Amino acid sequence: MSSEVRVLGRTVSAAGLIAAGSVVAAAALTVALPFMLNAFWLSTLVFILIYAIAALGLNVLTGYTGQVSLGHAFFLAVGAYTAKVLGGDHQLMALIWIPAAGVVAGLCGLIVGPVALRLRGLYLAIVTIGIVFIGQHIFLNVDSLSGGPQGTAIPSVQIGAGAQCQPSCSVDFSQGTSLGGATIDHNALYYYLSLFILVLGMLFVRNLVRTRTGRALQAVREREVAASLMGINLVRTKLAAFVISSFLAGVGGALFGSYLSFVRPQSWDLILSISFVAMIIVGGIGTVWGPLLGAIFVAGTPTVLNHYADSVPFLQHGSSSGGLSINEFSSIFYGALIILFLVLEPRGVVGLAGRAIALAQRLARGPAIPPSTPLPSQQSA
Amino acid sequence: MTTFYQLLFSGFALGCVYALVALGFTVIYRSSQVINFAQGSLLALGAYMVSWFAIDKSLPFGLAVLAAIGVCVLVGVVFQRLVLRWVAGQPVFVIVMITIGLSIVIDASVSAKFGANPRLLGDPWSSSAVHPGGVTLIWAKIWTIVTVFGVLLGFFLFDRYSRYGLAMRATAADEEAAMAVGVPTRRVFALAWGVAGAVATVGGFFLATFPNQLDPSISAVALLAFPAIILGGLDSPAGAVVGGVTIGLVEELTKGYQPAHASWLGTNFYVIAPYVVMILVLMVKPYGLFGRAPVERI
Amino acid sequence: MSATPVLETDGLTLFFNSVAAFSDVSLSVDEGEIFAVIGPNGAGKTSLFNVISRVYRPARGTIRYLGADLLRLRRAQIAGAGIARTFQNLGLFGNLSVLENVLIGRHHLMRSGTLRGGLYLGFAQLEERSHRAAAMEALEFVGIAGVAHRPVHILPYGIQKRVELARALAMQPRLLLLDEPVAGMSTAERGEITTLIRRMHERGYSIVLVEHDMGMVMQVAQRVLVLDFGRVIALGTPGEVQRDPRVIKAYLGAQLEEEAAV
Numbered sequence: 044m045s046s047e048v049r050v051l052g053r054t055v056s057a058a059g060l061i062a063a064g065s066v067v068a069a070a071a072l073t074v075a076l077p078f079m080l081n082a083f084w085l086s087t088l089v090f091i092l093i094y095a096i097a098a099l100g101l102n103v104l105t106g107y108t109g110q111v112s113l114g115h116a117f118f119l120a121v122g123a124y125t126a127k128v129l130g131g132d133h134q135l136m137a138l139i140w141i142p143a144a145g146v147v148a149g150l151c152g153l154i155v156g157p158v159a160l161r162l163r164g165l166y167l168a169i170v171t172i173g174i175v176f177i178g179q180h181i182f183l184n185v186d187s188l189s190g191g192p193q194g195t196a197i198p199s200v201q202i203g204a205g206a207q208c209q210p211s212c213s214v215d216f217s218q219g220t221s222l223g224g225a226t227i228d229h230n231a232l233y234y235y236l237s238l239f240i241l242v243l244g245m246l247f248v249r250n251l252v253r254t255r256t257g258r259a260l261q262a263v264r265e266r267e268v269a270a271s272l273m274g275i276n277l278v279r280t281k282l283a284a285f286v287i288s289s290f291l292a293g294v295g296g297a298l299f300g301s302y303l304s305f306v307r308p309q310s311w312d313l314i315l316s317i318s319f320v321a322m323i324i325v326g327g328i329g330t331v332w333g334p335l336l337g338a339i340f341v342a343g344t345p346t347v348l349n350h351y352a353d354s355v356p357f358l359q360h361g362s363s364s365g366g367l368s369i370n371e372f373s374s375i376f377y378g379a380l381i382i383l384f385l386v387l388e389p390r391g392v393v394g395l396a397g398r399a400i401a402l403a404q405r406l407a408r409g410p411a412i413p414p415s416t417p418l419p420s421q422q423s424a
Numbered sequence: 425m426t427t428f429y430q431l432l433f434s435g436f437a438l439g440c441v442y443a444l445v446a447l448g449f450t451v452i453y454r455s456s457q458v459i460n461f462a463q464g465s466l467l468a469l470g471a472y473m474v475s476w477f478a479i480d481k482s483l484p485f486g487l488a489v490l491a492a493i494g495v496c497v498l499v500g501v502v503f504q505r506l507v508l509r510w511v512a513g514q515p516v517f518v519i520v521m522i523t524i525g526l527s528i529v530i531d532a533s534v535s536a537k538f539g540a541n542p543r544l545l546g547d548p549w550s551s552s553a554v555h556p557g558g559v560t561l562i563w564a565k566i567w568t569i570v571t572v573f574g575v576l577l578g579f580f581l582f583d584r585y586s587r588y589g590l591a592m593r594a595t596a597a598d599e600e601a602a603m604a605v606g607v608p609t610r611r612v613f614a615l616a617w618g619v620a621g622a623v624a625t626v627g628g629f630f631l632a633t634f635p636n637q638l639d640p641s642i643s644a645v646a647l648l649a650f651p652a653i654i655l656g657g658l659d660s661p662a663g664a665v666v667g668g669v670t671i672g673l674v675e676e677l678t679k680g681y682q683p684a685h686a687s688w689l690g691t692n693f694y695v696i697a698p699y700v701v702m703i704l705v706l707m708v709k710p711y712g713l714f715g716r717a718p719v720e721r722i
Numbered sequence: 723m724s725a726t727p728v729l730e731t732d733g734l735t736l737f738f739n740s741v742a743a744f745s746d747v748s749l750s751v752d753e754g755e756i757f758a759v760i761g762p763n764g765a766g767k768t769s770l771f772n773v774i775s776r777v778y779r780p781a782r783g784t785i786r787y788l789g790a791d792l793l794r795l796r797r798a799q800i801a802g803a804g805i806a807r808t809f810q811n812l813g814l815f816g817n818l819s820v821l822e823n824v825l826i827g828r829h830h831l832m833r834s835g836t837l838r839g840g841l842y843l844g845f846a847q848l849e850e851r852s853h854r855a856a857a858m859e860a861l862e863f864v865g866i867a868g869v870a871h872r873p874v875h876i877l878p879y880g881i882q883k884r885v886e887l888a889r890a891l892a893m894q895p896r897l898l899l900l901d902e903p904v905a906g907m908s909t910a911e912r913g914e915i916t917t918l919i920r921r922m923h924e925r926g927y928s929i930v931l932v933e934h935d936m937g938m939v940m941q942v943a944q945r946v947l948v949l950d951f952g953r954v955i956a957l958g959t960p961g962e963v964q965r966d967p968r969v970i971k972a973y974l975g976a977q978l979e980e981e982a983a984v
Binding site: 111162321372 | 524533535707
């Protein structure tokens with residue numbers, strides 16, 4: 044009944060081997076995905092990754108610090124327009140304008156923060172709705188920044204030494220490139236870039252929430268007075284959460300705009316903000332994996348529904364004269380899915396995954412052994 | 425001066441509708457500390473139902489309104505009994521998200537049934553008006569003000585003097601204590617959703633009267649009621665009314681004067697003026713004009 | 723003369739909407755002393771703690787900590803100054819693990835900020851490791867190292883009370899404010915906590931203890947201050963206080979009322 048194996052001179056349990064094996068397989072799959080999917084699915088995946096970057100930020104603010112914000116769309120917009128000004132108007136490198144988009148959005152968070160710090164709970168949520176509306180008004184009226192209602196182009200990502208040595212040592216993400224015979228197209232390039240940034244962001248957040256500042260964020264979420272008596276500066280801690288959140292939103296916004304290549308002020312609306320809140324709640328609030336899982340659900344589901352709704356017989360294309368169109372059908376289905384899902388599993392996809400893992404462990408241990416530990420080891424923070 | 429009175433009138437009428445929308449938010453917030461993001465969708469559903477009963481089913485307008493109220497109350501109560509009671513005790517944001525899910529479902533259903541084009545409301549007033557002293561008073565707006573005041577009066581009498589009004593206030597103050605002394609808290613929650621559905625319908629069809637029209641964008645109006653509930657304080661129905669009227673006046677006066685006198689603020693500034701006012705008020709009073717700061721016990 | 727008292731209040735008065743929670747409280751706590759504040763329910767004991775830990779602002783009076791004006795510090799600076807407290811109704815961070823709760827107590831002793839924490843390179847790693855060790859030590863001291871990785875909210879009340887003690891100790895305080903550490907506990911648990919407080923006293927902490935349990939106070943405290951309806955009615959050694967007729971009357975009166983209410 045021994046489930047242990049010796050690998051490289053160390054004793055490893057079978058479960059550990061399986062776990063390590065699945066991590067390696069998942070990583071390999073993640074890298075190989077662009078070569079396995081067509082443009083439609085790959086592009087969906089790029090949007091999911093970009094959304095996940097921004098949702099990761101909101102999760103720091105709302106999930107870990109407990110400050111509900113519906114203003115996330117504004118900070119994405121700031122990131123996109125920073126990209127436009129630095130990358131488009133001033134022709135700077137993407138290596139500069141991507142982080143700069145985060146920094147400028149972070150600074151905006153720092154400015155909005157003091158207003159928000161005085162408020163709690165839903166008061167804060169509604170004031171952040173105000174930020175979205177005021178932001179949209181500004182973008183609609185300042186043509187030099189946003190192109191006004193007509194919108195503006197956002198530069199594509201370019202990496203390399205610039206014009207002197209094209210095309211050998213520079214990559215324009217809107218064109219694609221080839222590497223050792225394999226063609227890596229526009230979608231794949233954005234996929235790898237977004238994936239890289241998302242992984243960095245997730246590592247950062249994971250480390251953060253396990254160390255001093257991250258614990259302070261969570262202490263503020265749980266009990267403000269007790270937190271301050273532990274020496275935690277509430278103002279500084281909440282501001283830190285705002286800045287991290289806006290930074291990631293800014294980076295996400297710059298990528299979003301750049302991938303779309305053209306944005307209008309109308310895109311940065313409350314619906315966008317709400318979908319980020321939906322992502323972190325559906326994914327699993329206050330968890331490292333929640334934003335990605337939520338982005339897959341929130342950004343992926345409507346696309347999948349639209350894609351497959353073609354085969355549902357009673358649906359009509361277009362919706363001018365009433366009758367259930369594909370869009371409406373998938374919206375109804377999607378809304379109902381959110382309701383059903385949260386009623387059944389309020390902790391989100393992460394909660395669901397936790398149950399699945401617990402179930403798998405119980406099955407792996409075999410039915411003969413009674414559950415000796417009363418609680419499955421909880422995922423730390 | 426005529427312009428001013430004109431704006432005052434339309435602002436007041438608009439404010440009355442906001443007051444109703446805000447009241448819908450407040451009733452639900454008071455009972456369960458949840459902001460119902462489906463309030464705007466209920467409002468659109470109510471207005472479309474009025475139109476459907478009045479035009480497609482040829483009911484007299486008054487009956488059409490009552491029937492539409494019935495539908496919205498039913499939707500609210502059924503949603504509460506069928507969905508929300510399973511998530512009682514879950515974090516607030518989970519419940520808020522579920523109301524967002526409801527709003528997506530209602531919006532898409534309404535647009536599937538009625539399409540995206542404007543449609544007639546079927547109201548008896550259309551654009552008729554009276555003109556005392558050069559000010560145009562549209563009949564629909566006069567009725568808005570009169571009806572809203574009637575509804576508000578009814579609500580406050582109900583809240584103050586009826587058994588269920590007391591039960592609602594008791595549940596709002598302390599759910600556990602209310603349950604312990606035998607208040608049927610579950611029925612109270614359902615009642616709150618019913619009231620929210622009813623006021624949404626009334627607000628919805630008045631919003632769609634002349635010079636506005638009935639189209640799906642009407643559900644976005646609920647967003648403009650947010651500043652109203654914040655100004656008044658989330659848990660105060662009286663505050664919701666004061667906040668609603670204030671916001672209506674701010675919006676109409678801005679619409680009337682800002683383009684000529686402060687054009688540097690940009691086109692359509694009136695849309696965000698309520699939010700600007702709200703933020704300024706909150707800088708001074710973080711819990712609104714009538715809300716109270718929660719006491720943190722340690 | 724002896725050295726400066728650790729804590730000294732003079733004429734301290736607090737109002738809640740013009741009702742006095744307590745008035746004219748003057749006391750002084752010596753280095754290394756266990757100083758108990760007792761009194762019937764509603765006497766103003768916890769409010770006194772809340773004023774000393776800067777949660778409430780007093781209407782009148784002064785608080786001096788090691789001779790310096792405590793009212794000049796902001797709430798978040800109290801921990802750094804060396805004052806740690808526990809809470810009557812528990813001030814724990816329920817969704818975090820026991821160890822994380824105790825580590826939050828060491829927040830003011832650590833330096834890593836957002837960037838260093840997020841990157842988790844050399845300095846942050848070293849700091850985190852050494853403070854985790856210190857936090858585990860505090861947990862071992864109160865006897866609950868075994869549950870270090872459990873989330874606090876699933877643990878029984880008695881264990882949670884110990885988490886609070888461990889967290890306060892981990893703050894490396896000079897002055898400990900303990901708010902009813904044995905409230906709601908069984909006799910056996912009371913005995914264990916009493917022993918713990920004695921051991922803390924031996925380690926040299928100055929302790930102010932608010933407690934309802936007279937027996938426990940009489941066992942551990944060097945001096946006792948008795949509050950009744952927000953006023954100081956007695957101050958002295960446990961023996962002196964126990965014999966004070968006003969104290970007997972206050973406690974007996976409260977007991978009679980409780981019996982009458984049953």
